Amino acid sequence: MSLLEDELEGHPLAGEEESDEPALRSPARLTAFRRGFGGFLVPVLTTLIAFLAGGLIVLATGHNPLSTYTSIFDGTGLNWLFPWVSGADRATAAGNLQQTLIQATPLILVGLAVAFAFRAGMFNIGGQGQYTVGGIVAVWIGSSFAGMPPVLHVTFAIVAAGLAGAGWAGIAGVVKATTGANEVISTIMLNWIAIWLGVYCFQLGGPLQNPKMPSTPVSSNVVPGAKLPVFWGSAALQGLDVGIFISLALAIVFAVLIKRTRFGYEARTVGFNPEAARYGGINVGRTWIRVMLVCGAFAGVAASLDILGWKFSLFTNDIQASQVGFYGIAVALLGRNTAGGTVAAGVLFGALLTGTSDRNINLSIDPTLVQYLTFMLEGIIILLVSTDVITLRLLKGGRRIGVTLKRRPAKETGTSEGGAS
Amino acid sequence: MSVGVVTITPPRAVSAKQLGLAGIVLGAIAWVITLPPIEVRGMLPSIVLALVAVGFGAASAAAGERKLGSEAIVVALLALAGAAASAKSSAATVESVFTWSALAAATLRYATPLLFGALGGVISESGGVINVGLEGMMLMGCFWGVYGSDLLGWWGWGLLVAMISGGLLALVHGIFSIHLRANQIVSGMGINFLALGITGYFLEYHYGPNGTPLNISTVPNVNLPLIQHVGFFGSAIGDANLMTWVGLALVPALTFFLFRMRWGLRLRSIGEKPRAADSVGLPVLRIRYVAVVASGMLAALGGAYLSVGFVGSFSNDMTNGRGFIALAAMIFGKWRPWGALWACLLFGFGNAMSDRVSSVNPTLGTLFEALPYVLTLVAVAGLVGRSRPPASDGIPYVRE
Numbered sequence: 142m143s144l145l146e147d148e149l150e151g152h153p154l155a156g157e158e159e160s161d162e163p164a165l166r167s168p169a170r171l172t173a174f175r176r177g178f179g180g181f182l183v184p185v186l187t188t189l190i191a192f193l194a195g196g197l198i199v200l201a202t203g204h205n206p207l208s209t210y211t212s213i214f215d216g217t218g219l220n221w222l223f224p225w226v227s228g229a230d231r232a233t234a235a236g237n238l239q240q241t242l243i244q245a246t247p248l249i250l251v252g253l254a255v256a257f258a259f260r261a262g263m264f265n266i267g268g269q270g271q272y273t274v275g276g277i278v279a280v281w282i283g284s285s286f287a288g289m290p291p292v293l294h295v296t297f298a299i300v301a302a303g304l305a306g307a308g309w310a311g312i313a314g315v316v317k318a319t320t321g322a323n324e325v326i327s328t329i330m331l332n333w334i335a336i337w338l339g340v341y342c343f344q345l346g347g348p349l350q351n352p353k354m355p356s357t358p359v360s361s362n363v364v365p366g367a368k369l370p371v372f373w374g375s376a377a378l379q380g381l382d383v384g385i386f387i388s389l390a391l392a393i394v395f396a397v398l399i400k401r402t403r404f405g406y407e408a409r410t411v412g413f414n415p416e417a418a419r420y421g422g423i424n425v426g427r428t429w430i431r432v433m434l435v436c437g438a439f440a441g442v443a444a445s446l447d448i449l450g451w452k453f454s455l456f457t458n459d460i461q462a463s464q465v466g467f468y469g470i471a472v473a474l475l476g477r478n479t480a481g482g483t484v485a486a487g488v489l490f491g492a493l494l495t496g497t498s499d500r501n502i503n504l505s506i507d508p509t510l511v512q513y514l515t516f517m518l519e520g521i522i523i524l525l526v527s528t529d530v531i532t533l534r535l536l537k538g539g540r541r542i543g544v545t546l547k548r549r550p551a552k553e554t555g556t557s558e559g560g561a562s
Numbered sequence: 563m564s565v566g567v568v569t570i571t572p573p574r575a576v577s578a579k580q581l582g583l584a585g586i587v588l589g590a591i592a593w594v595i596t597l598p599p600i601e602v603r604g605m606l607p608s609i610v611l612a613l614v615a616v617g618f619g620a621a622s623a624a625a626g627e628r629k630l631g632s633e634a635i636v637v638a639l640l641a642l643a644g645a646a647a648s649a650k651s652s653a654a655t656v657e658s659v660f661t662w663s664a665l666a667a668a669t670l671r672y673a674t675p676l677l678f679g680a681l682g683g684v685i686s687e688s689g690g691v692i693n694v695g696l697e698g699m700m701l702m703g704c705f706w707g708v709y710g711s712d713l714l715g716w717w718g719w720g721l722l723v724a725m726i727s728g729g730l731l732a733l734v735h736g737i738f739s740i741h742l743r744a745n746q747i748v749s750g751m752g753i754n755f756l757a758l759g760i761t762g763y764f765l766e767y768h769y770g771p772n773g774t775p776l777n778i779s780t781v782p783n784v785n786l787p788l789i790q791h792v793g794f795f796g797s798a799i800g801d802a803n804l805m806t807w808v809g810l811a812l813v814p815a816l817t818f819f820l821f822r823m824r825w826g827l828r829l830r831s832i833g834e835k836p837r838a839a840d841s842v843g844l845p846v847l848r849i850r851y852v853a854v855v856a857s858g859m860l861a862a863l864g865g866a867y868l869s870v871g872f873v874g875s876f877s878n879d880m881t882n883g884r885g886f887i888a889l890a891a892m893i894f895g896k897w898r899p900w901g902a903l904w905a906c907l908l909f910g911f912g913n914a915m916s917d918r919v920s921s922v923n924p925t926l927g928t929l930f931e932a933l934p935y936v937l938t939l940v941a942v943a944g945l946v947g948r949s950r951p952p953a954s955d956g957i958p959y960v961r962e
Contacts, residue, residue, distance in 0.1 A: 202767055264747055266886070312939075320629060322942040326890045330935040330942075333883075337932035346925050471755065474748050509771075513762030520698075520756025524734070527744035527752055 184475060184482065184526070188489070191521035195514055202510075209511060216496035217241050237495060239374045239381040243451055245491030246388045247272070250443030251469030252487050253395045254310075254436040256478040258324075260399060261432040262412030263317075267310055267328025268440045269466025270335035274309040275302035275441025277339050279448040280455045281349055283363035291366040298367055299387070299445045306441020307434040309335060314433030318426030324433070332466065339460040351454070358457040369450045384446035389484065391439060396480035398435070408432050440469070468494075471519055474526050493518070578625035585618030585634030593641035596648035597660045603653065608645035612638040629943075636940055647926070659918040668917060670799070670806050671872070673903075673910030675700065675881075677809040678864025679888025680895065680902035681816055682857035686732075687897055688820055689853035690833035692956040694750025695735050696861045697885025698757030702727040703862025704880045705761035707870040708774050717779040717870050724866035725859040731757060732858020736851045743958035754885070762878050774875045781805050781871040805867045812860075816899040829853055833952035836959040846959050861885065894938055897951055908941075909934045 196206035218237025220226050226234055251268045258265035279302040286294060313327040342349040344358045351361045374380025399405040410418040411428045419425045443465070448455065472490050476482030497511045576584075592611035595602045602608070615638035623631025648656050679696045686693040693699075703724035710723025735753050738744040765774070783801050819826040829849055831839045836846045864884075869876045887909055894908075895901025912934025920927025 198763070202763075316939070316943045320943045323893055326893045326942055327939055329886050329890050330939040333935040334932045334939070337928055337935075340931075341925070341928040344925065344928055347928075467754075470751055474751065507766060509766045510763055513759045513766065516755050516759030516762060518759070520752050520754070520759055523752030523755055524738055524744075524749055525752075527738055527746075527748035528742040 187522055187525040190525060191518045194521050195518045213496040217492035219492060241492045241495040242381050242385050244494045245488045246384045247443035247447050247465055248468055248472050248490050249388045249392060249484050249487030250439045251465050252472030252476060252483040254439040255469045255473035256483050258432060258436045259473060259478045260412050261408040263324050265328055265436050266325055267313055267331050268469040270332035271306040271310045271437040271440035272444045272465050273335040273339050273460055275306040275444035276448055276455055277342055278302045278305040279445035280360045283367040283449055284361035287364045294367045295449060298449055299442055302445030303438040303441040306437040310433040310437025314430035318429045336460055340457045343455055343457050360455040363449060363453040367449055379451050382450035384450040387446060392480045392484050471523055474523055578622045578627040579630060581618050582622035582627045582630030582634050585615045585622060586637045589615035589634055589638035589641045593644040596645045598657050605645060605649045612642040655922050659922055665914050668914035669907060669910040670802055672913040673906040674806045674809050675864040675867045675884055676888045676891055676906040676909055677903060679861045679885055680891040680906055681812055681899060682860035683889055683892035684897055684899055684902055686854050686857035687955050688833045688952055689829045689850050690952055690954040691739050691850055691854050692746040693857055694747050695753030696888050697881055698754035699728040699731050699858040699861035700865030700881045700885045701757045701761050702731050703865030704869045705765060705876045707866030708778060708876040711778045711870050712775055715779060717781045720870045721866050724862045728858040728862020729855045732855045736854040740847055740850050746956050758879060778874055780874045803871055805871045813899045813903045833954055836954050894942060
């Protein structure tokens with residue numbers, strides 16, 4: 142039995158298991174490269190390649206890639222950063238940029254929730270469920286306790302949502318630590334349970350459904366005192382709320398936690414090799430549980446910022462259609478599971494979402510096409526992120542790199558990389 | 563020599579394991595007796611049975627079978643909740659929900675797409691390539707199946723086009739995970755996004771806002787005239803879709819292939835110890851490619867069942883997470899075809915149940931939607947425990 146269990150620890154769903162040959166992928170060299178300039182350049186290059194490939198698809202289906210991309214870019218509001226954009230354009234750009242950052246706020250946090258698990262060698266597909274549970278709690282607290290002082294009320298709602306998310310993710314952690322059940326399967330199950338729980342709460346006749354709107358499956362509205370203050374733009378036009386700062390602050394917390402605390406060290410050690418960690422005296426099961434708790438807290442807070450910042454209520458449709466957990470995985474992967482990378486990737490994905498939403502696309506292009514083009518771009522980005530080989534090769538001008546390509550026999554190269562380089 | 567501590571295990575008539583299993587069975591019975599055809603009205607018999615089951619579970623847990631014992635207790639409590647629900651509803655309601663034959667037919671309907679996906683996963687992971695991209699491959703089959711059926715006029719061509727599309731997407735996954743040695747989970751997630759983009763883009767590009775045409779050729783149902791009027795079986799399987807039968811037939815076929823046939827054993831050896839397989843001259847990478855592409859084709863068939871086989875149209879993101887459920891079913895089924903089948907039937911049954919319950923009581927129906935996932939979670943944590951994937955699953959192979 143113990144032999145069997147030992148083998149399981151190394152299962153790649155539980156950790157990023159490399160090949161058993163030490164020289165094949167020297168983690169030290171790869172890490173050194175990532176820490177250096179390459180850590181910045183590779184993701185940027187990856188994104189550029191993806192846009193290039195996407196442009197080809199646009200071209201092949203008879204549209205102009207340049208005008209498509211320009212229109213997406215203007216839709217993101219990032220043109221606000223250009224000093225020459227002025228007047229009405231500037232006002233529109235500001236509004237769009239506010240939306241981009243509003244979208245980025247939860248994406249960063251859910252990205253962190255996935256990234257933290259990855260660092261500890263776990264695959265948290267459960268961001269969606271943790272986000273959903275956090276949202277249910279946030280909207281419940283935000284819409285009750287009407288007389289509470291605003292600061293207290295907001296804090297209460299955010300903390301409670303974080304705890305709810307943590308508890309939800311904690312289930313997967315406890316189950317993994319005590320019975321060895323694979324967290325991939327348990328977090329997927331918890332996603333669906335959370336979604337149906339949410340639908341149950343707010344559906345017609347549900348326990349938390351808005352009593353003032355008996356024919357709409359929606360929660361009650363968040364009371365004014367529990368709303369996050371808007372600091373850029375007008376609150377009536379869904380300006381940017383302070384949630385983005387909470388999101389950024391938690392990214393810093395993430396970095397400190399991972400790099401500067403004993404817990405972070407233990408988590409990384411477990412992620413690197415659970416057997417070695419156990420041998421080194423780390424309680425692996427407890428680390429798994431704690432990591433999941435932290436992950437869930439990030440995702441739960443993400444939901445509360447959405448609810449208290451701009452949604453103010455939760456529709457059952459919204460719960461079922463939300464894709465934020467799915468995006469969170471992409472954000473974490475593109476951000477290479479680091480705090481800074483996840484923030485950057487969160488803003489990029491927030492920008493893509495805003496830039497391709499119906500209202501921001503000018504009418505010369507079919508907005509639906511552009512939305513799905515974005516999914517393709519994201520897919521290509523993630524595929525390229527999954528392997529460093531292609532971008533590394535481009536960077537080094539086609540020369541062989543010691544890190545990943547060293548031991549590759551001649552007959553295996555060429556076919557698959559020829560197209561890329 | 564020191565004697566140390568001597569543990570004395572008294573001889574038992576029943577082992578802890580048997581006790582735990584008995585607890586589970588009794589717990590289940592506590593609920594089943596309130597359903598047709600027995601339909602015990604009133605809670606008392608169920609309470610008694612459930613209490614006995616809890617006692618067995620506790621005894622089993624105390625005797626060392628902690629997982630199994632707690633499992634029995636959970637089952638007994640769930641059964642008690644079920645029995646309470648039956649007792650609260652009228653007899654007519656219970657009968658309309660638990661029309662077993664209709665439930666069985668619906669279970670098969672819901673399980674079919676999952677089964678294709680899960681079997682695809684089994685093939686790919688037996689060869690050592692993790693396939694998180696099942697969702698995307700299913701989605702490809704879902705759309706391109708409709709496209710093919712619409713363009714070429716016959717559902718068979720539609721299925722073929724679906725398989726080609728799924729195979730091509732799987733080939734991309736293969737190139738990344740086999741040759742480029744990508745992190746296979748990451749690559750699989752990329753595949754999912756790519757498929758979502760491709761299907762949505764080309765749905766809009768080919769069909770515009772009106773969506774796919776209404777009258778495409780769909781996969782027929784198989785009429786079994788012999789048993790069509792034989793009560794339960796007649797309604798349950800007398801008129802099942804052709805693809806359901808194909809899926810069911812694939813389970814023993816794939817089991818035979820993986821465990822009895824030369825190439826299946828070779829595939830599994832590559833999933834376990836690729837170095838050893840290589841040393842006896844097997845083309846490891848090529849076989850992995852074949853397995854991944856076959857996996858994509860199967861998953862695509864599952865997706866095509868949803869569109870070409872069932873609804874006759876395609877809508878964006880139509881698979882709606884079924885690929886992930888298929889993945890869960892594969893893990894739940896311990897990377898084996900039969901295990902995957904049981905897991906898919908469990909999910910299918912849960913969906914079918916919630917449909918029936920929803921028609922009587924929408925509020926309760928919503929909670930029942932979550933039931934299969936709760937059961938899976940409980941089962942994965944308790945009964946199944948650590949399931950063992952192929953030893954080299956997810957590890958790229960590099961020749962010496």
